[in-house]
Amino acid sequence: MDDPTQAPPSIGGHVVAVPYPGRGHINPMMNLCKMLLSKNSDIIVTFVVTEEWLGFIGSDPKPRNIRFATIPNVIPSEHGRANDFVTFLEAVMTKMEAPFQDLLNRLQPPPTILVSDFYLFWVVRVANKINIPVASFFPMSASFFAVLKHYHLLQQNGHYPVKLSEDGDKRVDYIPGNSAIRLGDFPLSDDSWRSRTLLQSALNAVPWVQKAQYLLFPSIYELEPRAIDALKAEFSIPIYTVGPAIPYFGYGHIDAELGYFQWLDNQPSGSVLYICQGSFLSVSKEQIDEIAGGVRESGVRFLWVQRGESDRLKEMCGGRGLVLPWCDQLRVLQHPAIGGFWSHCGWNSTREGAFSGVPFLAFPIFMDQPLNGKFITEEWKVGWRVRTNVKEDTLITKDEIASLIKKFMDVGRDEARDMRKRSRELKQLCHCAIASGGSSQTNINAFLSHILQSAKPELGHSS
Template structure:
């Protein structure tokens, strides 16, 4: 049920936000809602989450005008999600619709607009039946959206399925909105049953977007102009870049006494620490994990590694040159002057945060949109290096190679062009969210639309 809240006496709009129940989806949706409220405090937001996710974020700080409403869990636990992502995704697409419709029947006041995660395509059907405007929020890059929208071109040109070991280095340049892409960087392009099922789910949500009234991307136009322009030419509905959709408006002073790792960072030399995060639930093989950990330890470079599970084993493998934590405030860590590099799985949230803070990347993508994000980091924006140089699926990167790569990457006298470019992209991001910037302008335009006021 929705939490009791005093409806603002001069409320002008009731936004219902419903994210896909995953960390990389919930966080940017919440950040978007906070940005909307920063523009107009007379908006009421009902943020719809599963009971499990209310437990994860229910105590987080938020504006008073955001209230939580819950629906039942779609699968017993997040651990199940990590173990069987295909089943979890299928459950989200089939089991959330009915309880969400029941919630809509109970909500007061009625929604003025629904912002939904694009993967929850059934929201469009429910909203259209009730004549409620709906905005599709795609939580990944616009370039990746363009890839999925035109995935049929891979089949047409004989590039699906892909044998990555043999053809992964081959490039195609026929995806609108994208420069040439290695076949290895396309998502779900192998012929495994798991990939086929996930690809089917992903492709099925795309046609529903045209039935929405708005399409929102948590990106910055200047980072992906080619994709945004191509999509605007193809879609009849308004498209807005509302990025970076990270908690950049909620960066107060750090309570170092609460988070001891900031005290540790304070004692490290400038740009000397490698921050490592491989995401919240996807992972590499145990053998590759061990090689990475041993390589990090052998490099001698100070590190701060966030690993939700297996902390004890990781500490044994890495040695005592750095910290291993189950969680940290990633954006604030990346902003700390001691951080000199970001070993990342290249999820879109982490990619945006790294670019926003001007930290160069060691790109180690695992799955789905991450290889394409890694391509942008390395080839388009030129703010990082690839860890995995060969595209063969069974390639194991040994600790000696990892250790050597980390030392070269963290050498401040090394790739000066990369570090300069990182600072340039940081400035570009900050300019986009400032008054008159591309993201600030698009957020204002979207608000004007849903409030029915002149822009």
């Protein structure tokens, strides 16, 4: 591994990327860096991760111009992020800044620009102090950013906290850049201590975006033009949609050793339901059991990725499919056998499903996922909701799930056929955005030209 404190031979610019230490943040940031390098191989990227995350991703294939630099873990890794997410988040906000600043002083060559996760607002503070431009990278949708930016309107209108049992299905239309949103789809809107703490952490980061020099979204302009236009009208800094920020280049090659692809090759076109509830937060064990029972009763072919429970679920689901602890999700979604995607609607999965032209069964859990589910089902109309009401703690039974899956996977039904047609149109829209002259390519080129401009010697780094 290259030593980031040693200067390589002549370069066109030095990008220092600082993701929040979580999978859903690291992946799009890494994909953005790879895209920049695919456009200009003269720049170098230093990708800053905690020691724990270097262990997870250090051996992943990457361009030679990307090198890792580490800072100490913020909490002992055995504590686990999911076990005490609030403690982990607070540690990220308070314990990473000093070691990052120390690392920054040692990096060679001096950074041209910092690309920082939105949640790590202290990177903007550090960059402003030493006069390095910084791009704030928001790892979710622009529409969700608009919700956070205008969250105070919920309070002003007497809609915070939300009482789900009474008002969850009520819609409000006063968030700029968004059509009417169910109150139950707003993030962290209950009055629990955990939600209040997490919400405050996100809201604290919003004002710092204006102190950055650029705002980047791993999105495509055509997916959410209303939000992008509204934000461009509000912000004085350049805003770029640089999506989809998924590893779409070179996705044609499939490792023959991955046996589940051989299994997919033997399934009829569009016959397999791909199920993934995300890698971090999940639903209750009771709900997972109902989903498994519903999958079995539906009789459809399936490929289910569920970390830590694959053996138990394999028994419950029956012999019509596979249960795996992990898969190469984008390549699976690209496979012609896949006919649907049961998803938690994280923004990474949402973009990958849209890019692949696969219709969704939307089963969001947390944070931005309900709003993404709204886009899938209401705006783009490429999916159905699994849970149609927003009442708290309602268990969806296996009978309901089996009935829904059967209808969803029945391409003979007009409703299902129309949804698949719209999914293909959405795929086309995504592919046009990354083609030469498309919106994302144009934005990436524009951002890259700023980086190269900043790399000129007279705009050097002062410490």
